[in-house]
Structures are given as C-alpha cells and as structure tokens.
Amino acid sequence: MIIRSPNNPILNPKDIPPSRPDFKVDGVFNAGVVRHEGQVLLLLRVAESVISTDATTISIPYIKKGKIKVASYDKKKDTHIDFSDSRKISYKETNKIFHLTSLSHLRIARSTDGIHFRVDKEPWFLPDQDVNTWGVEDPRITPIEGRYYITYSAVSAGGVAVALTETEDFISYTHRGIIFSPENKDVALFPEKIGGLYYIMHRPVPRSIGDPDIWIASSPDLIHWGNHTRLLGSTEDSWENGRIGGGAPPFLTEKGWIAIYHGVDKDARYCLGALLLDANNPSHIIARTKNPIMEPETSYEKEGFFGEVVFTCGLLYEDGIVKIYYGAADETMALAEMSIDDLYRALGL
C-alpha cells in the first residue's frame, strides 16, 4: 500500500522564486533525488513562462543564440494553432509542435527531514546550449562511486534528446553531452556496474514501425552505449495501453533490481508500475506489476498544469521503505512511501 505524505504537495510553484522578474513559475515537478552530505537533495524541474497581461495572450520563452526570446500568440485570433494541450502548441493542420508553453531549468532544494525543503534562489543550470533551447526537463540522479550522474531531457526544435551531466558536489558540473539522440527520454541509469558494464534503461520513440517501448543498453564508460535490447512494451491493460517509460533509477534489493516506471493510458493518464529485474542480468524481467502501484487520486494529482499525472524521476530506498518523490499534475512535488514488502507483494512475489 502506498502512503502519501500528509504534507503533500511538498513543493508548490509559489515556493520557487522565478529566475527573472518577468517570469512566473508554472510548475515544480519531476525532480531527481539523492542523499548528499546527510541531507536530501532534490534537483527540481522548474517550468516557467512569461507573465502575460491579458487572458487571451500566451507568451512563451525559448532560447535563441544563447539569449531568452519571447514568442506571443493570441488564443482567440490565432485560429490555425491548437492550444488544447497545456504543455505545447502545435499547428492544427499538420499537428507539428512548434513551441512548448514553458521553459524548464534545474534548481536545487535541500532538506534534513526529506519533507521540508529549502529551495535555492537561483537556477543550478539553465538551458543555454543549442541542444536545449526549449528547456531541460526530468532530471534523474544516479550516484556511482562518489560522483553523481544526471540524465535529463534536452529539448529543442531538433527533438527531445537525453543529456548527461556529472557533478561531485552539486556546485560545479561537467556536461558530458547527448547520450541518446531524438526522440528519446525517460532514461534511468543503474547505480553500479553489472558484470563490468554500466546499464541504462531508455525509451526511444519510433515513427514508422513500433511503439515507444523501454529498451536497455550497456556501456563501458557511460558515454558509449551498445547492446541495446527491447525490455518492455505497453500492454492491453487499461492503465498502460498508451505508452510506457522509465521512472526513477533502479535500486538493488535481495530479490534483484527494482525499477519504478510510468504507464500512460490512451487518455494521457500517468500511473506508476514496477519491475523486478535479474540482479546479474538486468535485461531479464523476473516480475512486473499487473496493476499500478500508484495512480492519480488526490486533487493535486488530478488537477493542475496537466492533470491526471503521477510521474517519478527519483526515490530513496532506506530501511526497507521506498520513498517515491514524484511530480503531481506537472505542477507540484509530492512524496509517497511504500514498504519493500508491499512492493514485493504488488510484484506477485
């Protein structure tokens, strides 16, 4: 059984100072999490847009030649544009997405109890490269041998790619570039080598044949990935019959690797499921939850910037408890806990 924190949502947009005076924070969600120097550190995705003066205008920030630009559209007059998805705008005729409605950066928050967080006033890093002119999203943190590896979506007009950045102190960082070209996202890096190789789950999006399924790959150096095999597809089950994608980085238990992933139905409702993978061969699935371990139920999960979403990029597995930090409705950060025994039961073990 999953137990939501009574303090939920633990972070709201109003807790986050905007990165510029003309910006407003639309969402703080899909954070990576790690224990660092005795504290719980969240790497938040902060989505911002431009404060607009009237209700029909939508003003969208994006980066051009390293500078923030603003594009404005009129929801009433621009009849050729589809504004129905709060996350993006597209041309009605071609369905082509030509802007996201917000620009995301990454921000650090720290806590001693894992519930009450102090949020940095400034972004940790901004989208300031050609590959992320539409934003950096959904960071996942994997500690390996004293360093922290952050995988995240780098979004631009060229597509959604997966970038890798590393740090040892959450002060300075080194960008290691794009590790998966578009379209790919939802990358979950395993926290230790298995049989001498690093392992990663990723989610390519095929355009002609095939579906957005979860794949697994290995690497000798975290940069060059090979031995790609398809791990998991969506099922006919109603909660994940749309698409699936990786969630938090997997964690090792006495029974094998557990990976929490997300499943989406045909109405874009996002739930969480779990997988048990072989400890020595993570390409082998031992068990998969039949039903979601968590689905949008509370008002802050059902309603928000994009409602009906629970989406995790990070968890802490401590003292037999799985503490899932998750984005609710693409607007707030929330926390829910589940005992490992309940999770085993959900996996049919």
Ligand code: MAN
């Ligand atoms: C995308 C994800 C997340 C987001 C969900 C729900 O697929 O990458 O950024 O939380 O959709 O909108």
